[in-house]
Amino acid sequence: MTDGHIHTRYRTVSASLLLDTLGKSLTRIKDEDGATFKDLGVVLGKSGDRAEAYAKGDGEMGAVAFLRACERWDGRFANDALALVGMKLVPAETSAATDRDALPAITGLLHQVALALSDDGKIDDRELDAMGPALDAAGRAVDMMRDRRRRQQLKLVGG
Structure with missing residues (x-):
């Protein structure tokens, strides 16, 4: 650093x-x-x-x-x-998403990011706004997996 x-x-x-x-x-x-x-x-x-x-x-x-x-x-x-302190609040039940929903949500966002980067290698504010729904859907899918992983880790620690 x-x-x-x-x-x-x-x-x-x-x-x-x-x-x-x-x-x-x-x-x-x-x-x-x-x-x-x-x-x-x-x-x-x-x-x-x-x-x-x-x-x-x-x-x-x-x-x-x-x-x-x-x-x-x-x-x-x-x-x-x-x-301001590097955190965010999300509801514990972030979505009714299933494991199957995770793939299209995440790949849909990746597709939009790739398109935005293809012109100039940057994502401008207009492009970011346009990908808002995909960003939210992917975020819910990732949050769902994180929550599931955390619960699994708690089970392992608790016996």
């Missing part, structure tokens, strides 16, 4: 950036869903004023409110902040 190379997964992220990012996500959800701060507060188990403070990044959200938000809005709420 060369000097100055920082592995982003292990970088330090300020609390203010995390709170600001969660607040922006909460505000986006409010706007997209046509909700009020009172509506958000109901989900969070807090008052509308408290939800508004969270949206402004003015307060640290407790674990219960955070988990309620994750349960209701999953990655829409948490993933921008989690990305």
Whole structure:
């Protein structure tokens, strides 16, 4: 590794950036869903004023409110902040995909990636947007296999 190379997964992220990012996500959800701060507060188990403070990044959200938000809005709420620390939130049951679904999902994405790379060796934003559904389907298939592998490893450890 060369000097100055920082592995982003292990970088330090300020609390203010995390709170600001969660607040922006909460505000986006409010706007997209046509909700009020009172509506958000109901989900969070807090008052509308408290939800508004969270949206402004003015307060640290407790674990219960955070988990309620994750349960209701999953990655829409948490993933921008989690990305800052190299993580993402996906539902435990990522898909009803079967083993048979994995092959077309993954090869479909590979095909789209190959097409995008064939012109200039790069995937531009337009091409990435176009492959969104294939990317999501392949991601669900991979997440399903990871979850299955993790469960198998737990069985091996547990005896």
